[in-house]
Amino acid sequence: MKVAKFGGSSVANGEQIEKVGSIIADDAERKFIVVSAPGKRFPDDSKMTDLLIGLGMLGIQNEPFNHELANIMDRFSEIVNELQIPQTILADIEQSIQNVLNSDTSDQMKTDRLKSIGEDSCAKIVSEYLKTQGLNAHYVNPKEAGIIVSNDPGNAQVLPESYTKLYDMRKRDGIMVIPGFFGFTNDDRLMTFPRGGSDITGSIVAAGVEADLYENFTDVDSVYVVDPRVVNNPEKVTKLTYKEMRELSYSGFGVFHDEALMPAFQAEIPVCIKNTNNPGSPGTMIVSDKDPESRCVVxxxxxxxxxxxxxxxxxxxxxxxxxxxxxxxxxxxxxxxxxxxxxxxxxxxxxxxxxxxxxxxxxxxxxxxxxxxxxxxxxxxxxxxxxxxxxxxxxxxxxxxxxxxxxxxxxxxxxxxxxxxxxxxxxxxxxxxxxxxxxxxxxxxxxx
Amino acid sequence: MKVAKFGGSSVANGEQIEKVGSIIADDAERKFIVVSAPGKRFPDDSKMTDLLIGLGMLGIQNEPFNHELANIMDRFSEIVNELQIPQTILADIEQSIQNVLNSDTSDQMKTDRLKSIGEDSCAKIVSEYLKTQGLNAHYVNPKEAGIIVSNDPGNAQVLPESYTKLYDMRKRDGIMVIPGFFGFTNDDRLMTFPRGGSDITGSIVAAGVEADLYENFTDVDSVYVVDPRVVNNPEKVTKLTYKEMRELSYSGFGVFHDEALMPAFQAEIPVCIKNTNNPGSPGTMIVSDKDPESRCVVxxxxxxxxxxxxxxxxxxxxxxxxxxxxxxxxxxxxxxxxxxxxxxxxxxxxxxxxxxxxxxxxxxxxxxxxxxxxxxxxxxxxxxxxxxxxxxxxxxxxxxxxxxxxxxxxxxxxxxxxxxxxxxxxxxxxxxxxxxxxxxxxxxxxxx
CATH class of the missing domain: 3.30.2130.10 (VC0802-like)
Incomplete structure (x- = not known):
C-alpha cells in the first residue's frame, strides 16, 4: 500500500489534476492521496495559499475583499470547469471562506483556517474528479483521518496518538483523498503545519498507515547531485539515505525540507520523489541504509x-x-x-x-x-x-x-x-x- | 647588544661551561647572560633542580637528608674543580641551602627558594669562571636586576614595572650573569616561574634591556620542520615567525614552550635558537614578520x-x-x-x-x-x-x-x-x- 502526495504544481489546474488522476488510476496500491493547494500555473502566477492569506489580512482588518475573493473563486471555478465536476463544490468552498471570515474566533485562528482552505478544497475537487473517472474515492478530512496536532497555530506538531488512529484507516475501502498542511487539536481547533506542510501530512499518513512506500510527486524527475541552476544537466541521484537527504536539504538543496519527511524516516518507510509530468521516470528513492555498492559521495x-x-x-x-x-x-x-x-x-x-x-x-x-x-x-x-x-x-x-x-x-x-x-x-x-x-x-x- | 640564555645541558658540567665561556668571549655583544641549573650529563643523570626538590621534601618533613645534600654538593664540587675556580663558592652554596631549610617560612616558600638554588649557584659559578678567563663578569641577582613578580609560588608572573628597572641595567659595565627561573615580589619574597622558567627569565631580560637579539642556547643545531624521532635527519628551519613557533610548540614541538618567549615576542626582539655544542651553526631565527620569499609551510x-x-x-x-x-x-x-x-x-x-x-x-x-x-x-x-x-x-x-x-x-x-x-x-x-x-x-x- 502506497501513500502518494501531490505538490502544488501537480494540482495547479485541471490539466495537472487529470495527470494526478491517471497516476492514481494506474496503481491500485495508491490508496492514500495527500494534496497541496493549487500552486503556480506559470512563473508569475500566485499560489492559492498566498491568495487566501491576502484575503484573510483584508477580512481581519475589515477592509473590502470582494476583488480578492473573486480571484480565488475564479481559480477554483476554472479547475472545476476544466475537470467537468459538479459546480456545487464551488458554493461549498465560498461558504467555507465566508464562515471563517464571519466566525467569532481569534485572528490567528482565522488565518490558520483560511490558509487551510486551499488544500481542503483541492482534496474535495480531486476526490470528485476521481469519482468521475470511476474510482471509489472519498474526501477525508484530517480530523476524520486522525491527524491530531499541538495547539500552535501556523507551527503545529503532530501528536503521537495520531498514528494509532491513522492505522485504523487501512480498514477503509477505496481511495482516501486527504488535504495536506493541517490537523486538529484534541479540542477540535484547526491548526496548520509550518509552510510546505503538505509534505508533513503525507509523511505522517505514510508512517501512520505503515505504507510500503511514500511517493512524493513534484515537478522534477529526480533529485540531482548538484543544483541544476549551477551545473547544466547534472547527474540524477537514483538512491540516497535519509541522513544524506537531511544534510543535503539543510545546506540549500531545494527539493524539500527534510524535517517534513521525518515521520516517514522514523517509521523507516522508503520515500520516492517522482514527477507528475513524467511518472514513468524512476525518480529518487530515499531509504534508511546505504547500498554498499553505491558511490560514496551522493x-x-x-x-x-x-x-x-x-x-x-x-x-x-x-x-x-x-x-x-x-x-x-x-x-x-x-x-x-x-x-x-x-x-x-x-x-x-x-x-x-x-x-x-x-x-x-x-x-x-x-x-x-x-x-x-x-x-x-x-x-x-x-x-x-x-x-x-x-x-x-x-x-x-x-x-x-x-x-x-x-x-x-x-x-x-x-x-x-x-x-x-x-x-x-x-x-x-x-x-x-x-x-x-x-x-x-x-x-x-x-x-x- | 645580545641576551644569551644557556639551558641545563649547556651548564651540566665543567666542560660544558667552558664552551659557554668561549661563546661569551667570542662576541662582545653578549652582555647579558642567563643560566639554567645544571642539567643531565648523561641520559640517566638527575637534573640539579630535581635533586634540590628531593632534598626539600625530606627537609620539610624533618627526614634525614644528608645523603641527598652530599649528592648535590658533589655535583657542584665537580664543576668547581673542573673549572678551577675558588672553592669558597661551595661553602656559600651549602650555607644557602642550610639557610632555607632552617628558615622560619612556609613550606611552599621553602620549596621555591630551594628550587632556585640550582640556577642561582650556576650563575655564581659561571660568573667566577668568566672572571678566570679575563672577562669583566658579574653575578647579578634577579632582585638586583629588577625582575619583579607576582606572589604566586611556582607559577609567578612577571610584573610590568620590571621592564623599566631592567632597562637601567644597560648602563652597567661588563657582562651580567643572571640566574634564570625566579624573581622577587615587591615585598622581597622569592618566587619561581613555571618549570622551564629560565627561558622566561631570558625573554624578560631581552625585552627589558631592549636587546637586538635573544640567543637561546640549547643542545640542538636548530628547530626541525618535523620531529627528528619520526623522520630521519629532517630539514632544518632557518627562520620562522613568532606565530608559527607558537602553533608548533603548542602542538607538541619539543624545542621549548612558546609562552616562555612571549615577553621577547611582544617587544619584537628576534630570537635565535643555537647549539652550545656547535655555535658555528646558524641556528633558527624566530622573527615577527614572514619573509615573503620563504616557503609557506614551515x-x-x-x-x-x-x-x-x-x-x-x-x-x-x-x-x-x-x-x-x-x-x-x-x-x-x-x-x-x-x-x-x-x-x-x-x-x-x-x-x-x-x-x-x-x-x-x-x-x-x-x-x-x-x-x-x-x-x-x-x-x-x-x-x-x-x-x-x-x-x-x-x-x-x-x-x-x-x-x-x-x-x-x-x-x-x-x-x-x-x-x-x-x-x-x-x-x-x-x-x-x-x-x-x-x-x-x-x-x-x-x-x-
Missing amino acids: GIAADTGFSNLYVSKYLMNREMGFGRKLLQILEEESISFEHAPSGIDNMSVIIRDNQLTAEKELNVINRIKNELNPETISIDYGFAMIMVVGEGMMSAVGIAEKSTAAFAEANISIEMINQGSSEVSVMFGIRKDKLDLAVKSLYNKFFQ | GIAADTGFSNLYVSKYLMNREMGFGRKLLQILEEESISFEHAPSGIDNMSVIIRDNQLTAEKELNVINRIKNELNPETISIDYGFAMIMVVGEGMMSAVGIAEKSTAAFAEANISIEMINQGSSEVSVMFGIRKDKLDLAVKSLYNKFFQ
Missing part, C-alpha cells in the same frame, strides 16, 4: 548568506570558559550559530546572516569587547558554505583529498574546513563570489 | 593523547544554546577543551586526555544525558592531532589539497579537519596508531 549542496565572527586573544585556550562565554553572549542576543571552529588563540563563529541585525551585531561586539577583552574582533560577511555529502565518507580514504583538489584546480582558497562531527558530510567555507566555480569543480571531480 | 607538529566526546541529537542545530550548555557542563567539571566542531545534529568536543578522570567522565556523561537529552553520547579515545603550520597558508591555494593528498597516499582516513580559525595552521585528527605514518607522508609532501 551530492554537493551549497548556500550563501553566512558571516564569520572572529575573536582572538592571546592564551584564549588557557582561559577556561572563554568559548562558552562567547556562545552565551550570542545566545542571550538570540543569535543561533552554525559552527564554531577554534584555534589556540582564536575562535570563529559562523552565523547565518538572517540571525544578525545591525543592532544585534553592535550589542554582540560591545559585549564581547567588554566581557571577554579580546585582542581583535571582527565580523566578515560574504561567506558561502559548501557541503560534500555521502554516508561512509569518513571512513573512506581520499575524499578530503578529492574535494580539496577540486578547490585548488579552480584556484579557490578554502577559508574554512569543518570535518569530523558529521559522519555524512564535510563542509567548506569560501568567499561567496567563488561559489559557482567551486561547485562546478567539485561536480567535475566527483561525478564526471 | 613545520609539521603532532601530538597524541586526545579524546573525542561525541553527542548527537536530532534538530540540535535548532536548539538555541545546545552548544553553550554542553561547553558549560565541561567547564563546571573543570575540563578545558581544544576544539568543538559541530554538524547539523551533532557536536564533537576534542579534549586532552589529561583533562579527564574516570570520575569526571562519568559526571559529564550523566549530566549531558540528563540535561541535554541527546540521542547518542560517546567518548572515543586514542586520537592524535597533526598541525600543518605556516603563516599565509590560508590565502595560498592548494595547501589543503597537498595535506589531504599526503594522508590519502599513506592510506590514512582523516577523522577530523579544523581549518579556518587560525590563519597559521590546519589541524587534522587521525587515529593515534597512524601518527608516524601520517607525519612522514606530510613531510615527504611538503619538504622533499
Whole structure:
C-alpha cells in the first residue's frame, strides 16, 4: 500500500489534476492521496495559499475583499470547469471562506483556517474528479483521518496518538483523498503545519498507515547531485539515505525540507520523489541504509548568506570558559550559530546572516569587547558554505583529498574546513563570489 | 647588544661551561647572560633542580637528608674543580641551602627558594669562571636586576614595572650573569616561574634591556620542520615567525614552550635558537614578520593523547544554546577543551586526555544525558592531532589539497579537519596508531 502526495504544481489546474488522476488510476496500491493547494500555473502566477492569506489580512482588518475573493473563486471555478465536476463544490468552498471570515474566533485562528482552505478544497475537487473517472474515492478530512496536532497555530506538531488512529484507516475501502498542511487539536481547533506542510501530512499518513512506500510527486524527475541552476544537466541521484537527504536539504538543496519527511524516516518507510509530468521516470528513492555498492559521495549542496565572527586573544585556550562565554553572549542576543571552529588563540563563529541585525551585531561586539577583552574582533560577511555529502565518507580514504583538489584546480582558497562531527558530510567555507566555480569543480571531480 | 640564555645541558658540567665561556668571549655583544641549573650529563643523570626538590621534601618533613645534600654538593664540587675556580663558592652554596631549610617560612616558600638554588649557584659559578678567563663578569641577582613578580609560588608572573628597572641595567659595565627561573615580589619574597622558567627569565631580560637579539642556547643545531624521532635527519628551519613557533610548540614541538618567549615576542626582539655544542651553526631565527620569499609551510607538529566526546541529537542545530550548555557542563567539571566542531545534529568536543578522570567522565556523561537529552553520547579515545603550520597558508591555494593528498597516499582516513580559525595552521585528527605514518607522508609532501 502506497501513500502518494501531490505538490502544488501537480494540482495547479485541471490539466495537472487529470495527470494526478491517471497516476492514481494506474496503481491500485495508491490508496492514500495527500494534496497541496493549487500552486503556480506559470512563473508569475500566485499560489492559492498566498491568495487566501491576502484575503484573510483584508477580512481581519475589515477592509473590502470582494476583488480578492473573486480571484480565488475564479481559480477554483476554472479547475472545476476544466475537470467537468459538479459546480456545487464551488458554493461549498465560498461558504467555507465566508464562515471563517464571519466566525467569532481569534485572528490567528482565522488565518490558520483560511490558509487551510486551499488544500481542503483541492482534496474535495480531486476526490470528485476521481469519482468521475470511476474510482471509489472519498474526501477525508484530517480530523476524520486522525491527524491530531499541538495547539500552535501556523507551527503545529503532530501528536503521537495520531498514528494509532491513522492505522485504523487501512480498514477503509477505496481511495482516501486527504488535504495536506493541517490537523486538529484534541479540542477540535484547526491548526496548520509550518509552510510546505503538505509534505508533513503525507509523511505522517505514510508512517501512520505503515505504507510500503511514500511517493512524493513534484515537478522534477529526480533529485540531482548538484543544483541544476549551477551545473547544466547534472547527474540524477537514483538512491540516497535519509541522513544524506537531511544534510543535503539543510545546506540549500531545494527539493524539500527534510524535517517534513521525518515521520516517514522514523517509521523507516522508503520515500520516492517522482514527477507528475513524467511518472514513468524512476525518480529518487530515499531509504534508511546505504547500498554498499553505491558511490560514496551522493551530492554537493551549497548556500550563501553566512558571516564569520572572529575573536582572538592571546592564551584564549588557557582561559577556561572563554568559548562558552562567547556562545552565551550570542545566545542571550538570540543569535543561533552554525559552527564554531577554534584555534589556540582564536575562535570563529559562523552565523547565518538572517540571525544578525545591525543592532544585534553592535550589542554582540560591545559585549564581547567588554566581557571577554579580546585582542581583535571582527565580523566578515560574504561567506558561502559548501557541503560534500555521502554516508561512509569518513571512513573512506581520499575524499578530503578529492574535494580539496577540486578547490585548488579552480584556484579557490578554502577559508574554512569543518570535518569530523558529521559522519555524512564535510563542509567548506569560501568567499561567496567563488561559489559557482567551486561547485562546478567539485561536480567535475566527483561525478564526471 | 645580545641576551644569551644557556639551558641545563649547556651548564651540566665543567666542560660544558667552558664552551659557554668561549661563546661569551667570542662576541662582545653578549652582555647579558642567563643560566639554567645544571642539567643531565648523561641520559640517566638527575637534573640539579630535581635533586634540590628531593632534598626539600625530606627537609620539610624533618627526614634525614644528608645523603641527598652530599649528592648535590658533589655535583657542584665537580664543576668547581673542573673549572678551577675558588672553592669558597661551595661553602656559600651549602650555607644557602642550610639557610632555607632552617628558615622560619612556609613550606611552599621553602620549596621555591630551594628550587632556585640550582640556577642561582650556576650563575655564581659561571660568573667566577668568566672572571678566570679575563672577562669583566658579574653575578647579578634577579632582585638586583629588577625582575619583579607576582606572589604566586611556582607559577609567578612577571610584573610590568620590571621592564623599566631592567632597562637601567644597560648602563652597567661588563657582562651580567643572571640566574634564570625566579624573581622577587615587591615585598622581597622569592618566587619561581613555571618549570622551564629560565627561558622566561631570558625573554624578560631581552625585552627589558631592549636587546637586538635573544640567543637561546640549547643542545640542538636548530628547530626541525618535523620531529627528528619520526623522520630521519629532517630539514632544518632557518627562520620562522613568532606565530608559527607558537602553533608548533603548542602542538607538541619539543624545542621549548612558546609562552616562555612571549615577553621577547611582544617587544619584537628576534630570537635565535643555537647549539652550545656547535655555535658555528646558524641556528633558527624566530622573527615577527614572514619573509615573503620563504616557503609557506614551515613545520609539521603532532601530538597524541586526545579524546573525542561525541553527542548527537536530532534538530540540535535548532536548539538555541545546545552548544553553550554542553561547553558549560565541561567547564563546571573543570575540563578545558581544544576544539568543538559541530554538524547539523551533532557536536564533537576534542579534549586532552589529561583533562579527564574516570570520575569526571562519568559526571559529564550523566549530566549531558540528563540535561541535554541527546540521542547518542560517546567518548572515543586514542586520537592524535597533526598541525600543518605556516603563516599565509590560508590565502595560498592548494595547501589543503597537498595535506589531504599526503594522508590519502599513506592510506590514512582523516577523522577530523579544523581549518579556518587560525590563519597559521590546519589541524587534522587521525587515529593515534597512524601518527608516524601520517607525519612522514606530510613531510615527504611538503619538504622533499
